[in-house]
Amino acid sequence: MKQTFALLLLAIAFAIPPLAHAQLLPQAAAGQGTTSQEQPLDRIVAVVEENVILESELDQAVQAVQQQYAQHPEQLPPTDVLRRQVLDRLILMKLQLQRADEQGIQVSDQEVDQAVANVAQQNKMTTDQLRAAVQQTGQSYAAFRQQLHDQLVVQRLHQSVVHDSVSVTDSEVDNLLNSPTYKAGEVHLAHIDINIPSGASATDIQVAAAKAKAALDAIKGGMDFNAAAIRYSDASDALDGGDLGWRRMDAIPPAFVDTITNMKPGDVSPALRGPTGFHIIKLVGERQPPKQIATEFHALHILIKPSAVVSMQQAEQKAQSLYNRLVNKHASFATLAKEDSDDDTTANNGGDMGWFQQNAWGSAIGQQIAQLKDGEVSKPFQTAEGWHLVKRLGERQTDVTEKAAREQARQAIGNRKAEQAYDDYLRQLRSSSYVKILVPALAKPDEGNAKASS
Missing domain, CATH: 3.10.50.40 (Chitinase A; domain 3)
Structure with a gap:
């Protein structure tokens, strides 16, 4: 686990420099007993558009690489070559972050929280344990969160670049x-x-x-x-x-x-x-x-959509009424789907959804289908589209290797x-x-x- 976490920190450390960490370094050194008069001055090693890379940033990133290969230092190139390689990555990361900022790409605190939770889960830790592990490496937790934030920003930039330029026929x-x-x-x-x-x-x-x-x-x-x-x-x-x-x-x-x-x-x-x-x-x-085998389900579907004249509450009441007719009066699901469903895809076929894998129609419908038994009708449930009823008809295992x-x-x-x-x-x-x-x-x-x- 320690090795996995160390590799993650390494990847972030030299790929995404913390934006404010350089200013913290002199204070950290002072806390170790060095007076301000004795501290070596930080210097700028590269200018990147309107931004700079400080020698302290480069040193930190290089040290992270060297720590990873502490047991096999012979695998590293000469120090001057290593420093050039790491600087190239820092420059490219600065440029990507600047371009993302120009395009208005933003990442919320909630998204960073989720990224932190994912890192913790991958390393089989709680978020509190992750915080402690980060601090044990000598890095501030705030800087770690900033690095995750920057990583998410660059991912968004990547998506925006390739979204309109890549299609497959x-x-x-x-x-x-x-x-x-x-x-x-x-x-x-x-x-x-x-x-x-x-x-x-x-x-x-x-x-x-x-x-x-x-x-x-x-x-x-x-x-x-x-x-x-x-x-x-x-x-x-x-x-x-x-x-x-x-x-x-x-x-x-x-x-x-x-x-x-x-x-x-x-x-x-x-x-x-x-x-x-x-x-x-x-x-x-x-x-x-x-060989790939997938579970497929066969089901019927009714959708009641809200509209300008039908409120979400009225849609719920109609779905509940149809459910009562199906369960208590044994009405035909296919007949009601043709008469009342607002699902343009299935209504004319009596609500028949055909055979499909669990989440092919969305996770909400997939969750309901998985919980039902064959022949059973779900209670009305809501999604952003409206209120739904589904009836599960069957389940099968299908070879989907070719697909x-x-x-x-x-x-x-x-x-x-x-x-x-x-x-x-x-x-x-x-x-x-x-x-x-x-x-x-x-x-x-x-x-x-x-x-x-x-």
Whole structure:
């Protein structure tokens, strides 16, 4: 549990810098017995649009990474490389938060409370225990909440960016499922990306190719792949060892599918040239999807909607009257549905909803259906649409493997498009924003010191 919690704090610590924590650091140092005259002055290491990154923020994030790898410090790159990697993440996070603010993206305190509760549940803690665990790491609980808040803001920004730019058609799903390269199942991958800057010269490409070769040589010489990713990769997940986790084969970029298909678990690919650089892939493992069986229900439905002339209370009274006729007078549910239901989808069919999985018609109806026995009619219940009555007709177990495969293929295509869309967005955001690194040792050798926004 401690390791899981530590990893969570690490991810937040270097991905989302606390906005006010830098100002607290001198006070924390003073509390440890250092006088204000003896405190080293904090300095700005980077200007990001109208914001800044302080050296104390960078130090804190770097220390969090080093603490995670305290047992295996040899897996970390040289300190100067590590500091550049972490600074890159802090810069990108600042830019995303600034852009979200410009778009008016907001997260409420209640949403942060729910995020805190989720973190506590994932770590099998109460919220009070989580608070104590955060404070034991030396971080203030307020800063932890701020970091969660910022993480939620960036998630909202991601959703807004990809929402209108990503769509998946039925023909795309058909093409994927019928493709010779399509392969069911999942693969666990890790990767090393060596970026080539946009507008790269021949020299830039040669430098990237040499770095990719050095990474491969290190792996062939016995270096752990994750350690090589930390040391050589330019990807945002380099400090996670390049671990991509489990992915469906249909979620893999087509350019890499052939290579992965011909690999065995443990194999490492050669350096593959892509539009943004060189990629080295390790196949960690693979597994086949199990047969998927789902519980389906068959039911009838009546909806009584409120309107300009029917109040919600009157709708409830009508639903109760229909319930009494169904239960006490044994009226036909199908007949009443045709005569009285306001559900345009089912009324003409006598309220017949067909066979469906539990929550296909919403969680409220799903909860009622699951509690009923076959042939039983629910008491009237309310949703935002109005008042409902449902009659459960049957229950069955259905093989939904093929249906699930289509849905997973659709999701995989959508995820791939969303990932590419947001990656393009971040590249454009980074290249068009004003970023000035004030400490020469922290600037990448292959990029200029400042970029002016258009």
